Amino acid sequence: MLSKRIIACLDVREGKLAKSVKFVDTRDIGDPVAKAKEYYADGLDELVFYDITASSDKRDIMLDVVEAVAEQVFIPFSVGGGIRSVEDANKLLWAGAEKINVNSAAVLRPELIAECAYAIGSQNVVLSMDIIKVTVGAEFPSGYEIVINGGRTPTGIDALYWALRGEELGAGELVVNSIDADGTKQGYEINLTRMIAEAVSIPVIASGGAGKPEHLLEVLTVGKADAALVASMLHFGEYTVSGLKHWLRAQGVKVRLKY
Amino acid sequence: MLVIVDYDAGNLRSVLRACEHVGIEATISADPQVVMAADRLIFPGVGSAESAVDTLQQRGLDTALKAFFAAGKPMLGICLGSQVVLDYSEEGDRDCLGLVAGVVQKFDFADRTLKIPHIGWNAVEILKPHPLLKGVESGDEFYFVHSYYTRPKDPGAIYGMTEYGLRFCSMLGRDNLFATQFHLEKSGRKGLAILAEFGQWDGKISPC
Numbered sequence: 001m002l003s004k005r006i007i008a009c010l011d012v013r014e015g016k017l018a019k020s021v022k023f024v025d026t027r028d029i030g031d032p033v034a035k036a037k038e039y040y041a042d043g044l045d046e047l048v049f050y051d052i053t054a055s056s057d058k059r060d061i062m063l064d065v066v067e068a069v070a071e072q073v074f075i076p077f078s079v080g081g082g083i084r085s086v087e088d089a090n091k092l093l094w095a096g097a098e099k100i101n102v103n104s105a106a107v108l109r110p111e112l113i114a115e116c117a118y119a120i121g122s123q124n125v126v127l128s129m130d131i132i133k134v135t136v137g138a139e140f141p142s143g144y145e146i147v148i149n150g151g152r153t154p155t156g157i158d159a160l161y162w163a164l165r166g167e168e169l170g171a172g173e174l175v176v177n178s179i180d181a182d183g184t185k186q187g188y189e190i191n192l193t194r195m196i197a198e199a200v201s202i203p204v205i206a207s208g209g210a211g212k213p214e215h216l217l218e219v220l221t222v223g224k225a226d227a228a229l230v231a232s233m234l235h236f237g238e239y240t241v242s243g244l245k246h247w248l249r250a251q252g253v254k255v256r257l258k259y
Numbered sequence: 260m261l262v263i264v265d266y267d268a269g270n271l272r273s274v275l276r277a278c279e280h281v282g283i284e285a286t287i288s289a290d291p292q293v294v295m296a297a298d299r300l301i302f303p304g305v306g307s308a309e310s311a312v313d314t315l316q317q318r319g320l321d322t323a324l325k326a327f328f329a330a331g332k333p334m335l336g337i338c339l340g341s342q343v344v345l346d347y348s349e350e351g352d353r354d355c356l357g358l359v360a361g362v363v364q365k366f367d368f369a370d371r372t373l374k375i376p377h378i379g380w381n382a383v384e385i386l387k388p389h390p391l392l393k394g395v396e397s398g399d400e401f402y403f404v405h406s407y408y409t410r411p412k413d414p415g416a417i418y419g420m421t422e423y424g425l426r427f428c429s430m431l432g433r434d435n436l437f438a439t440q441f442h443l444e445k446s447g448r449k450g451l452a453i454l455a456e457f458g459q460w461d462g463k464i465s466p467c
Binding site for chain 1: 306376399451
């Protein structure tokens, strides 16, 4: 059987690692290439880089980061942030990314998912969804809404609808990122993750809120996620990849331990 | 020189980078002459068997690959490359290279919790030794991304099995050809260990 994946998320701004709290207050915390190498050596299963560079003229810095990581890290990694076309996606793949993450641009123009799936294969297209909790009603049957632009802009789109639509358009995996939980260290949004994981037939990666190992255990079991995204738990040295994986295995979760 | 066969199927640079990392000098080529003249060959691939087989034929690479195999030189298939070496693939209803007897078919599970494609890290049970497997152990995990799996006709061609809804062949080999369903270039140090052995392999399997 498949192992549950531990994925480290690195927010990169102008080539440097940043960690955001609820997507607003971001601070730089180091070199993304060094972090990637460190986690790889410690048994990480996968990496995700989000380019949160504000100005588009500095986005090429990200390609250098991707190149440097690809030369030294031999596990899958995906890159997101600012991908608006197949051309953007191809640049990143050529630089060495395994998969690309689309988010806001896909909400604004859903065909982007289909275009990328056709050009680079569904398995390499990850749809990242930023989600907030709202009142259940006619507009939002699931009780969750898709937001864009780093969580600042509501879209009026129901989260469960968008997950299913994304799968239909050709996304190969989904990242379910709870903006409410992001940066709080209070645990993943379990209900949301489980609802989406049960509805789609592609892998679901839970994101936002991880603060302690119990949170990973909960989302990988009760939350039915295939993978758990972690960031600050690792970046600030509180926990290690191998430590988390050994603890999860001791709780009965199948994770990859020999590397 | 080691040549990585280019048939527009996937990111060949990741295979090239992995080769460089383990100290193997390699080059990428789509030229049948260069492919046939290579000392050893990596036949990678992501995407569909349908377009892969069509592109191989258009470029005359199908004949070059058959000739290379017949010459007894070491050849390594990865992912789609491990499927296209069989006789036939259900994907696009295509006849393939026929270097190993058998067929390729799609995962089909009644159990909806088994997602397709099979994406992620999974264990490989080694059925018998092979020179390329010196650095790995039975039960080691590798990174998979695929919806189709190989069914070699001769059980002797199966070197490794993996469990996902059913037990399928995840490593196969015949004479100077070895192939993995998983992406050894994305499987961390265990995958690189197989690649490093391939860089040294003379294409012979000692009787066991």
